[in-house]
Amino acid sequence: DTGVSQDPRHKITKRGQNVTFRCDPISEHNRLYWYRQTLGQGPEFLTYFQNEAQLEKSRLLSDRFSAERPKGSFSTLEIQRTEQGDSAMYLCASSLVSNPQQYFGPGTRLTVT
Amino acid sequence: GQNIDQPTEMTATEGAIVQINCTYQTSGFNGLFWYQQHAGEAPTFLSYNVLDGLEEKGRFSSFLSRSKGYSYLLLKELQMKDSASYLCAVTNAGKSTFGDGTTLTVKP
Numbered sequence: 001d002t003g004v005s006q007d008p009r010h011k012i013t014k015r016g017q018n019v020t021f022r023c024d025p026i027s028e029h030n031r032l033y034w035y036r037q038t039l040g041q042g043p044e045f046l047t048y049f050q051n052e053a054q055l056e057k058s059r060l061l062s063d064r065f066s067a068e069r070p071k072g073s074f075s076t077l078e079i080q081r082t083e084q085g086d087s088a089m090y091l092c093a094s095s096l097v098s099n100p101q102q103y104f105g106p107g108t109r110l111t112v113t
Numbered sequence: 114g115q116n117i118d119q120p121t122e123m124t125a126t127e128g129a130i131v132q133i134n135c136t137y138q139t140s141g142f143n144g145l146f147w148y149q150q151h152a153g154e155a156p157t158f159l160s161y162n163v164l165d166g167l168e169e170k171g172r173f174s175s176f177l178s179r180s181k182g183y184s185y186l187l188l189k190e191l192q193m194k195d196s197a198s199y200l201c202a203v204t205n206a207g208k209s210t211f212g213d214g215t216t217l218t219v220k221p
Binding site for chain 2: 031033035040041042043044045048050055056091100101102103104105106107
């Protein structure tokens, strides 16, 4: 078990472009979470999955954001038509349903120019 | 909704004890986490409180009072490596809501 991994670690994109991030959770974990974090703030909840089902999505999340976990294993987060305000660290975490402790990946730092 | 408050910054001396407070107002509550986050890194788990009382784990202890909506993280025998941000997070129905963190600076 190598922990939660995320790819890429860094992404620089121009405003208006689409970006997609990938998260591979700890293999036996059935819950997967996406957060966004900006400097000086705590992680902001975006969405989470239990197996392949997306159970909750933040009301603050615009419809430019979409996440999938098609086979209940890895997940992708896509941002369409990126804006400068999307620049942030995007964190993925995973856990077991029976144990809410979340293990975080190293994050993907997005810079929108 | 969820509202979580922590002090923004704290400073303490190496070898001392520091207490970081967290107050919360939430529409639901399953438990409260404390995470440590070094600059540029992901949060790492420190403690999880479900019931009232004190949980001790080495140099770190965490306390919870559900009736008061209050928790604290106690760090003993501070080391320079403890300089980091400490995040309080309330979990409810699978979702965790984080405070903005307390940046602790440990000075020699």
